[in-house]
Amino acid sequence: MTTSNHTGVSHTVFHLLGIPGLEDQHMWISIPFFISYVIALLGNSLLIFIILTKRSLHEPMYLLLCMLAIADVFISTCTVPQALAIFWFHAGKISLDRCITQLFFIHSTFISESGILLVMAFDRYIAICYPLRYTTIVTHALIGKIGVTIILRSYGIMFPIIFFLKRLTFCKSNILQNTACKHIVLAHVSCDDIRVNIWYGFFVLMSTVVLDIVLIFYSYVLILRAVFHISSQYAYHKALNTCGSHVCVTILFYGPGIFTTLTQRFGQNISPHIHVLLADVCILAPPMLNPIIYGIKTKQIRNQVVHLLFTKQT
Structure with missing residues (x-):
């Protein structure tokens, strides 16, 4: 069904359905959403607090981890409260400007997290391949500049999306079958030609997330090559252990x-609610599990958490 532009109707208010086809199950679906959000907030806030307040953790690796935790809190807060409002109060009404703002920050933060993971891979590469030069290469000033670059890249590359969406006439429908606003989801309810949106979205994906994946993979090829040349068994296991947390978080983030991308591309026969649930897992899982992974596998953070929670009362 298509609606031509001559009707002059362009919706400025939309309705997010939540999980299409599972509206009667929204109350039950809200439980894992709420639990994951609480864990993400508590875990990442604790991680941020420990890193910022303990001078011994003011090292590049932990500062990057702090940046990742901040991004996790931000992306969770951009999406989960909106989803819970739909599940609990059927409050899916959202204006066009607010919808564009939400999708802008969701996509930008996702790109920022990808950039942080790339820099963390670079940090591990320098630490293992050039351990004696690590402190002179990876400085606090360099981390600050990298942080600014990550923000400029993510927000700068997403900025044109605002204008590509603003030019569209939304006369097909004002119903969005999702828990949050997404670029292509919103573009598809337009009755205009959205090829520019599709191709620019593809360019953004390839020049940020896909490029980051390739560079992370290349970094670990170099890391593994260096590790296999380590003669000391202790140094060998220590080198692998320093990368363990980052590898787990990277797989959890990109996997x-x-x-989801493959199912959207080749799973035309898959129910719409499956696509929405898979997309939500991409938002819910990493912020919830990242602090747990680093808390378990990073000795310094684990010790600080134990000290903060169990020895402060004595």
Whole structure:
């Protein structure tokens, strides 16, 4: 069904359905959403607090981890409260400007997290391949400049999306079958030609997330090559252990996203609610599990958490 532009109707208010086809199950679906959001907020806030307040953790690796935790809190807060409002109060009404703002920050933060993971891979590469020069190469000033670059890249590359969406006439429908506003989801309810949106979205994906994945993979090829030349068994295991947390977080971040992209591209027969749930997993899982992974696998953080929670009362 198509609606031509001559009607002069362009919706400025939209309705987010939540999980299409599972509206009667929204109350039950809200439980894992709420639990994951609480864990993400508590875990990442604790991580940020420990890193910022303990001078011994004011090292590049932990500062990057703090940046990742801040991004996790931000992207969770951009999406989960909106989803819970739909599940609990059927409050899916959202204006066009607010919808564009939400999708802008969701996509920008996702790109920022990808950039942080790339820099963390670079940090591990320098630490393992050039350990004696690590402190002179990876300085606090360099981390600050990298942080600014990550923000400028993510927000700068997403900025044109605002204008590509603003030019469209939304006369097909004002119903969005999702829990949050997404670029292509919103573009598809337009009755205009959205090829520019599709191609620019593809360019953004390739020049940020896909490029980051390739560079992370290349970094670990170099890391593994260096590790296999280490003669000391202790140094060998220590080198692998320093990368363990980052590898787990990287797989957790990119894995669901790749799977979701493949199902959207080749799973035309898959129910719409499956696509929405998979997309939500990409948002819910990493912020919830990242602080747990680093808390378990990073000795310094684990010790600080134990000290903060269990020895402060004595």
